[in-house]
Amino acid sequence: MSFSKDFLWGGATAANQCEGGWNEGGKGLSTNDVIPHGKDRFPIIKGDMIVSAPDADHYYPAHLGIDFYHHYKEDIAMMAEMGFKCFRMSINWTRIFPNGDEEKPNEEGIAFYDSVFDECLKYGIEPLVSIVHFDAPMHLVDTIGSWKSRKMIDYFVRYATVLFERFGHKVKYWLTINEINMLIALPFMAAGIRFEEGEDRKKVTYQAAHHELVASALATKIGHELAPNAMIGCMLAAGNYYPYSCRPEDVWESICRDRDNYFFIDVQSRGEYPAFALKQMEREGIMPVMEPGDLAILKENTVDFVTFSYYASRCVSTDPEIAGKQTAGNIFASTKNPYLKRSEWGWQIDPLGLRVTLNTLYDRYQKPVFIVENGLGAKDTIEEDGSINDDYRIDYLRAHIQAMDDAVNLDGVPLMGYLPWGCIDLVSAGTGEMSKRYGMIYVDREDDGSGTFERRKKKSFDWYKHVIETDGAEL
Numbered sequence: 273m274s275f276s277k278d279f280l281w282g283g284a285t286a287a288n289q290c291e292g293g294w295n296e297g298g299k300g301l302s303t304n305d306v307i308p309h310g311k312d313r314f315p316i317i318k319g320d321m322i323v324s325a326p327d328a329d330h331y332y333p334a335h336l337g338i339d340f341y342h343h344y345k346e347d348i349a350m351m352a353e354m355g356f357k358c359f360r361m362s363i364n365w366t367r368i369f370p371n372g373d374e375e376k377p378n379e380e381g382i383a384f385y386d387s388v389f390d391e392c393l394k395y396g397i398e399p400l401v402s403i404v405h406f407d408a409p410m411h412l413v414d415t416i417g418s419w420k421s422r423k424m425i426d427y428f429v430r431y432a433t434v435l436f437e438r439f440g441h442k443v444k445y446w447l448t449i450n451e452i453n454m455l456i457a458l459p460f461m462a463a464g465i466r467f468e469e470g471e472d473r474k475k476v477t478y479q480a481a482h483h484e485l486v487a488s489a490l491a492t493k494i495g496h497e498l499a500p501n502a503m504i505g506c507m508l509a510a511g512n513y514y515p516y517s518c519r520p521e522d523v524w525e526s527i528c529r530d531r532d533n534y535f536f537i538d539v540q541s542r543g544e545y546p547a548f549a550l551k552q553m554e555r556e557g558i559m560p561v562m563e564p565g566d567l568a569i570l571k572e573n574t575v576d577f578v579t580f581s582y583y584a585s586r587c588v589s590t591d592p593e594i595a596g597k598q599t600a601g602n603i604f605a606s607t608k609n610p611y612l613k614r615s616e617w618g619w620q621i622d623p624l625g626l627r628v629t630l631n632t633l634y635d636r637y638q639k640p641v642f643i644v645e646n647g648l649g650a651k652d653t654i655e656e657d658g659s660i661n662d663d664y665r666i667d668y669l670r671a672h673i674q675a676m677d678d679a680v681n682l683d684g685v686p687l688m689g690y691l692p693w694g695c696i697d698l699v700s701a702g703t704g705e706m707s708k709r710y711g712m713i714y715v716d717r718e719d720d721g722s723g724t725f726e727r728r729k730k731k732s733f734d735w736y737k738h739v740i741e742t743d744g745a746e747l
């Protein structure tokens with residue numbers, strides 16, 4: 273079996289992890305510019321440790337990233353060589369509005385992305401753009417508390433409007449907010465939220481979620497008006513929760529955990545808060561303050577497609593002894609699933625879980641779905657002859673493509689495309705490491721910031737090229 277000719281094969285990146293050029297081109301200070309590598313990273317990205325500016329005691333991997341800012345032509349040429357039909361990237365908010373509250377955009381920032389998009393289109397590569405991917409202007413964090421404040425909606429809308437006005441004729445596929453459910457686990461990295469002492473975290477988080485949801489709906493509305501051919505999507509950090517056992521309590525817990533995540537895209541895709549969320553927010557006294565008209569905005573401006581990242585399924589048990597045996601995952605840790613192998617970082621490897629996720633999301637929303645992240649973070653070794661034989665990565669990708677083939681050809685899921693994460697090595701969001709590599713293209717850059725930025729093809733480069741050439745028929 274294989275995929276249709278218009279299937280969007282490609283790869284995914286994000287500005288916060290690859291772009292660099294942090295103080296070039298008139299760019300302002302962004303949340304990811306103050307997130308260091310090392311022991312303080314986690315407290316900072318969770319919003320527990322308050323920082324406002326980089327300091328001399330830390331190393332900040334996002335400052336230079338993989339220097340996509342100066343290498344994009346070479347990088348896009350390599351992606352074109354692999355046969356990419358689509359390239360996912362994000363725009364750095366502070367390259368367009370350095371402080372976030374200016375009236376007019378920074379033309380140097382606009383020119384940069386114009387050039388990146390032209391480079392993609394030159395090779396027939398459709399850009400898929402995340403308006404926000406783990407990024408917010410630090411000036412807005414410091415002055416209004418980022419998404420805690422309703423004012424953030426106006427700034428986001430102004431930013432999104434400029435993007436649709438200036439790039440709407442070049443970019444067809446848009447996502448409003450990357451992994452919107454990460455707000456729960458990583459409030460600062462995902463949404464620029466830092467907690468003050470005594471603040472009711474849950475209340476603040478769900479208020480911020482409401483602001484993001486209204487902002488996302490307004491951006492969808494404006495995108496539809498300004499770029500009528502554009503398709504605008506939402507984005508979920510996905511991976512179903514499996515009950516550890518068939519004990520009814522485990523089954524119920526798995527449903528509740530999934531709902532914590534679906535909550536956001538239920539609103540974006542169906543246009544209303546699901547009943548379980550309203551009941552829960554009421555019960556817990558965390559119902560967000562809403563303005564008249566908000567519910568209509570959500571209802572009238574739903575997304576055109578549902579995108580998601582998938583790295584692993586998750587597992588949950590209500591038995592404390594079993595639940596105590598946790599393993600790492602995409603930020604949300606999971607009970608160890610005894611049937612699955614794990615990556616070097618502890619993430620469980622479950623290709624069938626991708627088929628499960630594809631089916632669940634399509635059953636739930638009845639909208640086209642798009643895999644905009646998937647992949648294996650692993651350490652690579654350069655052999656003496658300069659080759660990088662990343663068979664483990666090929667095995668992972670092959671098994672996941674097979675699972676999505678089943679979802680499409682056996683289950684009838686309308687899947688728009690497949691964009692493996694970090695098609696070119698980039699900084700890990702969770703750990704800040706470079707050594708956690710996902711790419712088919714290797715980048716000479718190490719965890720301590722050393723390296724030349726030289727690009728090099730891995731074995732998976734030619735393998736993926738062949739997959740695309742044969743529309744997935746030969747894996």
Ligand code: BGP
Pocket residue numbers: 286289450451509581602645649693699700701702703708
């Ligand atoms: C997702 C993010 C990405 C990416 C990926 C892999 O949550 O959207 O930005 O980084 O996970 O995670 P990590 O980089 O922690 O390995």
